[in-house]
Amino acid sequence: MRKHYLIEVVQNDQLIIFCPPALVYDKQIKGIAFGSQSMEVEFLPHPDQDDRIVISRKIQEAIQFPHFKVPLHAFVENEVLYIGPLVGIFTAGFTSIPQQPIGERTLFFSKLLSVNKSVGVLPFVFGEQHIDWEQGVIEGYFFHDDGWQTVPVPFPNVIYDRLPNRKSEGNPKLIKVRERLQKEYLIPWYNPGFFNKLDIYERLQQDASITNYLPETYPFTSFSDIETMLAKYGHVFIKPKNGSLGLGVHQVIYDKHTDVYYCRYQDNQGVNRLRKYSSLERLFQSVFAHQALEKMLVQQGIHLLRNEQRAVDFRVHTNKDDQGKWHVTAIAAKIAGSGSVTTHARSGGNIKTINEIFPAEECDLYKEKLSNAALLLSTALDANVEGIIGEIGFDLGIDRNGEIWLFEANSKPGRSIFSHPELKEFDYLTRKLSIGFAVFLTEQSLLHPEELFK
Incomplete structure (x- = not known):
């Protein structure tokens, strides 16, 4: 140590x-x-x-x-x-309110910065407007003695990317800041982007060690491809390539006994719907009339384990530590809401610990299966995605045969699972390691910069 x-x-x-x-x-x-x-x-x-x-x-x-x-x-x-190390946490959405400098995300950042003493770092939050390029100084937001202070500090050793959404990530001004700090100042920048679902799937397909976790996934091209997958699996999911929070996810089901199609989705008012159609064409004309189908992907349906008649999937967090090694830091079960196509809280889903889902013997078995899969997938993503990754949130499913499936990998995982009282300690662990990884990157940038900037 x-x-x-x-x-x-x-x-x-x-x-x-x-x-x-x-x-x-x-x-x-x-x-x-x-x-x-x-x-x-x-x-x-x-x-x-x-x-x-x-x-x-x-x-x-x-x-x-x-x-x-x-x-x-x-x-x-x-x-x-x-x-x-001095660790800069880069984000957007600052306000002029001293007690809430980062708006509704202020509490998250105060908790994130509060790990400083146990990790041995000085972390601060900043945005592009706080950089003085001429002086080489940043007006950093520090959380100290239960309050926020702004202090001018040098450019940091490492930068942790916490941009809140794809819109801010695609902002040309913020892209320029990132490129300048990385290329001109050689500052390691970790977790630099939101994942594109199809891109991640195609990259992981190159790694034979984890292809058994990948459901069949294709860009939307034609009705005939969906018909083929429905004949093979009984149901498919149609989702945005760049979606998040379960928005825009549709489940299409084919009942071969009655030759009808069903679509389960959440409408614009947030109501869970299940609609019946006589043909796939009619389903698409009704449900997807105003959707940009070229931005969607089609994914094999999995018959998931259920809890009280509701589908269950699992959020598994992985983090690199201050030695650069991957760890599983949290596992939680997410239960689908009544009639919901996803397990997200906004669709009526709720969180349980894995111990609440399985009896003790099964619990240990599935914990091990989920952990092994998450660590293998983390290593594979690390090897196949550009940039420095320090944390990932996986959405994994377990089918009725006990096999593990990857639904999504999130480079900036949400924190909703930590609302469960029994997951608080894991909330702390994920924050501690996400900042602790900066220690490893600082040391690497001093000892082996060619490895970081190759």
């Missing part, structure tokens, strides 16, 4: 840093760096303290170090002592 050091600021103007002897022993250190700021200083061993680094007020001001008394990591590379 890496050691954390308290950074103590003393009121003098000396350019001298006192360090634990073990940190400076047998090393030639000539400078200190915090984020993008650095300066030359003299280093002396601190004979009495092995848990703190003592800097002067003059050094603190020069490197723009905010004195929040958070134990931090220390890395020595190329004769420089790096303290931090």
Whole structure:
């Protein structure tokens, strides 16, 4: 386990840093760096303290170090002592309300930043409007002592992308900021984009180790393809390639005994509907009259396990830790609402722990199956998707034969499962690891930058 050091600021103007002897022993250190700021200083061993680094007020001001008394990591590379890491969390949607600077997402960000002491990092939130390119400074939002403070800090060691939606992600101004910070300043940027369902499916198809988890999935091309899949599976799902929150998902069912078609979906008023049609053409003319079908995909229907006559799927979170290793950090069962095509809460779904769904023996079996699948899929996505991925939220299904299926992978997973009281500790674990991964990236950027920026 890496050691954390308290950074103590003393009121003098000396350019001298006192360090634990073990940190400076047998090393030639000539400078200190915090984020993008650095300066030359003299280093002396601190004979009495092995848990703190003592800097002067003059050094603190020069490197723009905010004195929040958070134990931090220390890395020595190329004769420089790096303290931090300073982690920038990039987002959009800021307000002018001091107590709610990021609107309705303020609570999420306050909880995310509150892991700082246990992880040993200084995280802050910022948007493109807070960057001063000329000075190389960002007006960062820090959550400290249960309140928000804005403090000018250097450019960070690492940036964690928390843009809220595809619209902000596609904003040309924000794209330019990301490219500039990555390419000009060589700052590692992780979780850089929302996944396209079809693109993810096609990339994962290249990896033979996980194809057994993938339901047949195709871009919408013709009615005949859907007829073929209905004959084979009895039902299919038609969903937007870039959808989220279960919006726009339709289940099409064919009853071969009566030769009729059914469509289950949620209408524009949020009401769950089940409609009956004499032909597939009539179904499409009625339900999809105003839909851009070229933006849809068709996916094999799976006969899922059920709980009290309702379909169940599973949200499985995976995170990389401060060693860059994948872990399963949360598993929850999502129960479909009455008449709903999805298990989302907005469609009447509800959350249960996996222990509430299965008896003890089955529970252990399915936990292991879901965890193994999620870790294999995480590794496969890591290898086949551009950018640095630090967390994924998988929607997995278990069919009546006990086989695991991947429905969706989410690069910015929602947090709704953590409303369940028994999942609070996993809420904390996912936040801790999502910030802790920045420690690994900081170390990699110092030791092996060619690996990150290849």
